[in-house]
Amino acid sequence: MTAQDSATHSASIAVAPKAGRSGTLLAGLGVVAFSLTFPSTVWGLESFGPWSLVTLRSLLAALIAGGVLLAGRVPVPDRRHWSGLVVVAGGVVVGFPLLTSLALQTSTSSHAAVVVGLLPLTTAVFSSLRTGTRPPRRFWIAALAGAAVVIAFTVQQSGGALSVSDLYLFGALLVCAAGYTEGGRLARAMPGWQVIGWALILAAPPMVAGTAVALCFEPVRPTAHGIIGLVWVAAGSAFVGLYVWYRGMAEIGVPRASQLQLAQPLLTLVWSFLLLGEKVSAAAPVAALAVLVCIAATQRAGA
Numbered sequence: 001m002t003a004q005d006s007a008t009h010s011a012s013i014a015v016a017p018k019a020g021r022s023g024t025l026l027a028g029l030g031v032v033a034f035s036l037t038f039p040s041t042v043w044g045l046e047s048f049g050p051w052s053l054v055t056l057r058s059l060l061a062a063l064i065a066g067g068v069l070l071a072g073r074v075p076v077p078d079r080r081h082w083s084g085l086v087v088v089a090g091g092v093v094v095g096f097p098l099l100t101s102l103a104l105q106t107s108t109s110s111h112a113a114v115v116v117g118l119l120p121l122t123t124a125v126f127s128s129l130r131t132g133t134r135p136p137r138r139f140w141i142a143a144l145a146g147a148a149v150v151i152a153f154t155v156q157q158s159g160g161a162l163s164v165s166d167l168y169l170f171g172a173l174l175v176c177a178a179g180y181t182e183g184g185r186l187a188r189a190m191p192g193w194q195v196i197g198w199a200l201i202l203a204a205p206p207m208v209a210g211t212a213v214a215l216c217f218e219p220v221r222p223t224a225h226g227i228i229g230l231v232w233v234a235a236g237s238a239f240v241g242l243y244v245w246y247r248g249m250a251e252i253g254v255p256r257a258s259q260l261q262l263a264q265p266l267l268t269l270v271w272s273f274l275l276l277g278e279k280v281s282a283a284a285p286v287a288a289l290a291v292l293v294c295i296a297a298t299q300r301a302g303a
Contacts, residue, residue, distance in 0.1 A: 023251025030245030047226020049218025091179025192246030
């Protein structure tokens with residue numbers, strides 16, 4: 001028995017770092033996918049109104065998710081999981097895309113990145129309250145430092161101007177943090193792709209009605225940018241990105257995964273420059289280095 005116990009203990013130690021690296025990689029891929037969401041939304045708004053864009057995005061993502069769930073013959077989740085899936089659907093599938101789309105009608109992609117700068121810290125707080133997780137003090141210090149760097153940089157990048165769109169952005173921040181936290185919790189009970197898949201299916205019926213109404217009031221002006229933007233936010237952000245994100249969170253925990261999103265605003269600024277032609281401050285490399293240091297600190301403290 002002692003020999004077996006020792007062998008089991010050694011095996012668990014050997015597997016843990018590998019699982020941690022895998023989870024970090026998956027969550028990091030999710031951050032890269034999410035960093036393209038704001039620029040893609042700006043492109044999508046060239047062809048669609050904000051309500052049409054969000055409902056069509058959710059419907060396309062639901063079709064993808066439904067096909068994958070059917071192909072995998074995935075059983076319907078237990079009843080106890082549906083309340084959590086409602087939170088994921090309301091926060092991540094509907095709430096965040098809608099509020100950010102409304103904000104991006106008058107806000108630049110660069111300015112909207114400020115909400116993502118606060119999202120990692122807000123998600124860690126939600127997770128701590130919801131799951132009882134208590135990261136060490138060093139984690140919170142590094143997380144606060146990273147959030148401060150991102151906020152200072154993005155506000156400076158946008159000229160420090162505040163507008164009505166900020167109300168939409170702060171609302172998006174809260175609902176998304178709730179959706180991430182609940183999704184990360186559910187991803188411990190079922191695969192991450194099933195979490196987002198069933199959340200998309202759950203949101204599909206109201207999105208069908210929403211699409212019919214929105215298209216009656218918002219004219220469609222098809223352009224290459226508009227179609228590409230719609231396809232990316234549906235397939236890349238709403239399904240693939242959330243799949244790897246929730247799977248990564250399940251492996252390394254919501255607080256540690258959330259801090260990887262500190263890099264997202266800076267990535268969004270890069271995409272905004274390359275795809276939208278928005279100006280990026282020369283301070284970007286300095287801010288990027290500071291954020292990477294904070295991310296490394298949160299990962300060490302969280303471990």
